[in-house]
Amino acid sequence: MLRDYPKMAQGQPFEIRVKDVKFSYHVPDVFEKDIPALQHGNDGLIYTCVNTPYIAGTDPNILKWKPPSENSIDFKLLLRFPPDQSGRPDFYSKPIFELQVWCGGSQYELYDVMLVTDEEWESLKSSGEQLDERIVEVHWSPELDGWRMMRFRNDKPNGNHKNVVDNIIKTIADGVDKDALLARSNAIRNAWKTRQSQAQNQAASRTAQPPPGSSHLPPKPPPQSSQTSSSFNPNVSRPAAAAASLPARPISRSPAMPDIHTRYGPLLHDPRSKVEGPLIVMGIHR
Secondary structure, X not given: OOOOOHHHHHHOOOOOOOOOOOOHHHHHHHHHHHHHHOOOOOOOEEEOOOOOOOOOOOOOOOEXXXXXXXXXXXXXXXXXXXXXXXXXXXXXXXXXXXXEEEOOOOOEEEEEEEEOOHHHHHHHHHHOOOOOOEEEEEEEEOOOOEEEEEEEOOOOOOOOEHHHHHHHHHHHHOOOOHHHHHHOHHHHHHHHXXXXXXXXXXXXXXXXXXXXXXXXXXXXXXXXXXXXXOOOOOOOOHHHHHHHOOOOOOOOOOOOOOOHHHHOOOEOOOOOOOEOOOOEEOOEEO
16 A cells, blocks of 8 residues: 555554564574664563464464563552551552452452662652553562562553463573573584474485375386387386477476375364475475
8 A cells, every 4th residue: 555655654653564583593693783773662572383373373383482571470560668666668668569460350469579779769759640550560679689660561451471471480580691692502503404404304314205106116217119119218208208209398297206285294173373384395385
């Protein structure tokens, strides 16, 4: 539409751009070149499996990597002020910052507390904003051994569900930092190249096999005669021998090429999934 009506491009409120997807072993280039060139912020990487079909919702085959500083959880923040001498809350004192985890519906329960310095507390008070019962995004600080505030999430009505929090805790406990990721790039590349070579060898072996139902015996020689006995070569298939007797002309199909339809598997039942079969056919990526 924009090509046919270029004037409409001037009034479009947004544009669509396709990101360049790199192989997993190109992580150094992504960090050094791609991320700095982005027109928006970045908090991690997405690893997408090339051998699985697209599914709606949460895809367990997709891996999200985040640095420890961005591996965050959303909780509901509750401020618990200490009592004064009369037993009422002392709103002039620094409170305890409770982090409540969402259990579904309207149910929340205490999960942990957030670390806030005196300077940060004074800054929060001077903002004049309501702090209690807001969704806050926090990350774990191994240096301070506690949760640290990142930002308020005004776009979310609830924090992360308890089950999601449990999964994120596992990734934090068994996290991978940037240096470790870069150190494994060569090993990832070598493993990827090995799998690629194996796939090409398997495709070549399937290509060399005769179609199902065909005979493995060599073709029978034609009847001996004075015209064919001197020119017949048993190592040349019949189509090639016949082509050799015709006037020279371009051959669009190799005589040794097997039936290509026998190498394609059936379509999967899911209409959103990919076609079965080898990834490489006759040296061409499907």
